[in-house]
Amino acid sequence: MNIAIVGTGYVGLVSGACFAETGATVTCVDVDENKIEALKKGIIPIYEPGLDELVVKNVRAGRLKFSTCLPDIINEQEIVFTAVGTPPDEDGSADLKYVLQVAKTIGENLNRYLVVVTKSTVPVGTSRKVYTAIKKELDKRGVDVQFDVASNPEFLKEGNAIKDFMSPDRVVIGVESERAKKILTKLYKPFLINNFRVIFMDIPSAEMTKYAANSMLATRISFMNDIANLCELVGADVNKVRAGIGSDTRIGRKFLYAGCGYGGSCFPKDVKALIKTADDNGYSLEVLKAVERVNERQKGVMFEKLKRSFNGESLAGKKIALWGLAFKPETDDMRESTALVVMKKLLDEGCIVTAYDPEAMKECKRIMGDSIIYCNDMYEAVNGADALLLLTEWKEFRLPDWEAIGRSMNRKLVLDGRNIYDKEDLNEHGFEYHCIGK
Ligand SMILES: NC(=O)C1=CN([C@@H]2O[C@H](COP(=O)(O)OP(=O)(O)OC[C@H]3O[C@@H](n4cnc5c(N)ncnc54)[C@H](O)[C@@H]3O)[C@@H](O)[C@H]2O)C=CC1
Ligand SMILES: O=C(O)[C@H]1O[C@H](OP(=O)(O)OP(=O)(O)OC[C@H]2O[C@@H](n3ccc(=O)[nH]c3=O)[C@H](O)[C@@H]2O)[C@H](O)[C@@H](O)[C@@H]1O
Secondary structure, eight states, X not given: OEEEEEOOSHHHHHHHHHHHHTTOEEEEEOSXXXXXXXXXXXXXXXXXXXXXXXXXXXXXTTOEEEESXXXXXXXXXXXXXXOOOOOBOXXXXXXXXXXXXXXXXXXXXXXXXXXXXXXXXXXXXXXXXHHHHHHHHHHHHTOOOOEEEEEOOOOOOTTSHHHHHHSOSOEEEEOSOHHHHHHHXXXXXXXXXXXXXXXXXXHHHHHHHHHHHXXXXXHHHHHHHHHHHHHHHHTOOHHHHHHHHHTSTTTOSTTOOOOSOOOSSSHHXXXXXXXXXXXXXXXXXXXXXXXXXXXXXXXXXXXXXXXXXXXXXXXXXXXXXXXXXXXXXXXXXXXTOHHHHHHHHHHHTTOEEEEEOTTTHHHHHHHHGGGSEEOSSHHHHHTTOSXXXXXXXXGGGSSOOHHHHHHHOSSOEEEETTOOSOHHHHHHTTOEEEOSXX
């Protein structure tokens, strides 16, 4: 089976490598020539565990190829996926210009039947727009070619992307023809032990499912962050509350971790886009609006705690160490990361900021320039520091040498934004310790 994936970002590259694993011949296409040149040389532009090996293996086997020219390869494909970015527009809506650019290119070049699948996260009605854009170009050329559009939103998580893709909880596919359904069933069969995990539906429902899923997950997190803040005020422990409610199978254990706010390229953007879709339709999504507000507030909680630890004293000139910059562990992605908010507040206050992250240092430097001090390891970051703020729960931060840290810090103060440390343990080592929700 020949398939092309247009947009070789996170999703495009992971899907391309995973589809190639099944024996399909996959061409990943991107307009970014540097990225494609690098990929051809085996240089992977993102950090994702297991991705390098998978890409190199499938390139060597001749099943994974890279191109900058969709027109050159389009008529060799059975399926073309669009996995380009859909960044937020100024008003919060999803910007569809890249998706519609790809549709236009398809219409300008298509000469045989094709299934055009949107994998990017797009609002309800986008597949219709894709259909219209392709048809318009075909009509201009006076070409009568059959094609189908379909929606196949992606649910993978960064840091666990290969596993999520290879063994998904479910695959959601919106179709409007039996022909497209048959082709997509064949494509996904190798990933699924039982077919029940492919959920076929109409296209608008598939498009909405993606936003509803991310919004539900974001809602759980903001809900738990709200509860955590209340726990602090009334003397309860959010970790115990989480265990207490998560054991109810109707609630479930996952995505109930309170912390210093959610980030990433998707939750913030998708929550905003769904709110905008609703507003455009004359309906106000009150729950989601609160989810967003709570998250914005939560991103400021670490700074507030720091201020309180210094009894409102000015933080100017204080040296503050940050452990973790990425929006979550196992990624170098800093989009909408809480660290960005914290760094800005600390710099505005006149602090000296030192930082260490196992993978996101380069990305941080690209965004923040030389406004902060980049350290070679976690211990260098805390040297002479007046406080340590843990913002991303990388595994290597879990069991540090507190004795050594205590000796090198100026003040033994730890603020844990992900609740990974034990208060008693830290207190025994002579640290003042604050976390979220207890
Ligand atoms: N990053 C993630 O974990 C997930 C992302 N998604 C969704 O998937 C979509 C893609 O996300 P990412 O992979 O993170 O995007 P990204 O921003 O990392 O990559 C997008 C790529 O598309 C390329 N591109 C733009 N216009 C193009 C065109 N006309 N032709 C060819 N290539 C073009 C860009 O050069 C870029 O390399 C978004 O809609 C996102 O919401 C869905 C699930 C997970
Ligand atoms: O649409 C997308 O792009 C993806 O968005 C999320 O995946 P991702 O953003 O990679 O990361 P998550 O693991 O969901 O974490 C998002 C944020 O929520 C935070 N989080 C997560 C879980 C939790 O219990 N508490 C919490 O604060 C994380 O620290 C992180 O900042 C979804 O989990 C994926 O299913 C979806 O495909």
